[in-house]
Every structure is written in C-alpha cells, then in structure tokens.
Amino acid sequence: EDQVTQSPEALRxxxxxxxxxxxxxxxxGLRGLFWYRQDPGKGPEFLFTLYSAGEEKExxxxxxxxxxxxSFLHITAxxxxxxxxxxxxxxxxxxxxxxxxxxxxxxxxxx
Amino acid sequence: EPEVTQTPSHQVTQMGQEVILRCVPISNHLxxxxxxxxxxxxxxxxxxxxxxxxxxxxxxxxxQFSVERPDGSNFTLKIRSTKLEDSxxxxxxxxxxxxxxQYFGPGTRLLVL
Numbered sequence: 001e002d003q004v005t006q007s008p009e010a011l012r013x014x015x016x017x018x019x020x021x022x023x024x025x026x027x028x029g030l031r032g033l034f035w036y037r038q039d040p041g042k043g044p045e046f047l048f049t050l051y052s053a054g055e056e057k058e059x060x061x062x063x064x065x066x067x068x069x070x071s072f073l074h075i076t077a078x079x080x081x082x083x084x085x086x087x088x089x090x091x092x093x094x095x096x097x098x099x100x101x102x103x104x105x106x107x108x109x110x111x
Numbered sequence: 112e113p114e115v116t117q118t119p120s121h122q123v124t125q126m127g128q129e130v131i132l133r134c135v136p137i138s139n140h141l142x143x144x145x146x147x148x149x150x151x152x153x154x155x156x157x158x159x160x161x162x163x164x165x166x167x168x169x170x171x172x173x174x175q176f177s178v179e180r181p182d183g184s185n186f187t188l189k190i191r192s193t194k195l196e197d198s199x200x201x202x203x204x205x206x207x208x209x210x211x212x213q214y215f216g217p218g219t220r221l222l223v224l
Binding site: 032034036041042043044045046049087089095096097098099100101102103104 | 115117142144152153154155156159161166167169200202212213214215216217218220
C-alpha cells in the first residue's frame with residue numbers, strides 16, 4: 001500500500017536554528033514528490049517538486065532533497081514567518097492523478 | 112500570479128441537505144481535483160476530472176458525491192445528502208497536465224449539523 005510518513009510530528013526552533021524535516025515514502029514507483037506549506041485554515045501552498053533520486057531544489061531558506069526512500073526539507077536560519085505545517089506528498093506511477101499526502105510536520109520558529 | 116479560488120469560504124448545513132462547493136481553477140489548466148481534510152487529519156484525494164469526465168476517484172467518493180464543470184471556468188463538487196462525517200475542509204486543485212504540480216485553492220470549510 002502506498003504510504004507517506006513524516007517526522008517529527010512537531011518541531012520548535014529558535015530563530016536562526018537550522019534543521020531538517022523528514023518524509024519517508026513507500027510507493028509502487030514514484031512519479032513525483034511534492035512539498036507544500038500549509039498555514040492554519042488555508043490551502044496547501046506549493047513549494048517544490050522532485051522527480052528522481054539525487055535531485056535538489058532550493059527556494060530562499062528552504063532546500064528539498066530526494067533519495068529512493070525519503071525526502072528532506074532543510075530549513076536554514078529560519079525566521080518566525082516560516083512557522084507553518086509542511087506537507088510532503090507523493091504521486092505514484094500507478095496513478096496519473098492521485099496525490100497521497102503525509103500527516104505533516106508542524107514547525108514553530110520562536111523569535 | 113494566477114490562483115485557484117473557491118466559494119464559499121465557509122458553509123454550514125443541516126444533515127441530509129445538499130451542498131455545492133464551487134471552484135475556479137487556474138485559467139489554462141486542464142486537470143481538476145477535489146481533496147478534503149478532516150480537522151487534524153491528512154489531506155485526502157477525492158476525485159480528479161479531465162475532459163469533462165472523472166479520471167480517477169477514491170473510495171471516499173461514493174454515490175452521494177458528484178462533480179461537474181458547468182461552464183468554461185467553474186468546477187463544482189456536490190454532496191447530495193450531507194452526513195455529519197462530511198464536515199471537513201474541501202480543497203480544489205488544478206494542474207496544467209496530469210503530471211504537473213497541483214495548485215490548491217484556499218478551501219471551503221463545511222460544517223454539517
């Protein structure tokens with residue numbers, strides 16, 4: 001069964017304290033892996049798409065990496081405005097449409 | 112920057128009533144999706160829609176649900192007879208192709224009493 005897990009469930013960082021969020025996935029062939037940011041009561045906001053192991057994408061303080069079994073979202077010198085829930089999602093090759101979401105990591109960055 | 116919009120932002124209804132949730136996808140996108148998120152739970156896929164027909168649906172998307180693209184801009188989700196467990200945030204998403212990134216709207220919070 002296709003599955004996505006994320007760790008930790010919640011993370012509290014001091015402003016400027018870098019860290020990484022983990023996304024582990026089990027799918028029957030990976031079409032793509034996505035990272036989204038979700039603020040409370042809002043829709044997921046697209047951050048990155050990764051397609052193959054070894055691929056990396058960067059945007060401001062965020063960097064996403066992909067291996068055959070997991071993806072990491074590295075946050076460098078976070079600011080309070082980075083506080084949100086970060087969602088990982090995968091699109092398996094068995095489906096052209098469905099995206100399977102993980103439970104998310106709730107990040108709080110304290111000034 | 113183009114974005115997906117959804118109306119209403121909040122909807123309160125009585126159990127057994129019909130509701131229609133509306134979405135305006137990004138204008139040049141061809142693939143449309145509905146997801147739901149029960150409070151505190153994962154975002155779950157409901158259905159995808161392309162070329163005026165359903166492409167894929169999940170086991171959640173049973174006979175009480177239907178989708179429609181009534182005109183060139185709107186995409187709707189109808190729940191025929193709402194149940195208490197239908198209370199959730201419903202997100203519409205769209206993509207340019209089936210393999211491209213899906214962009215999500217802000218959601219409609221549905222509360223069934």
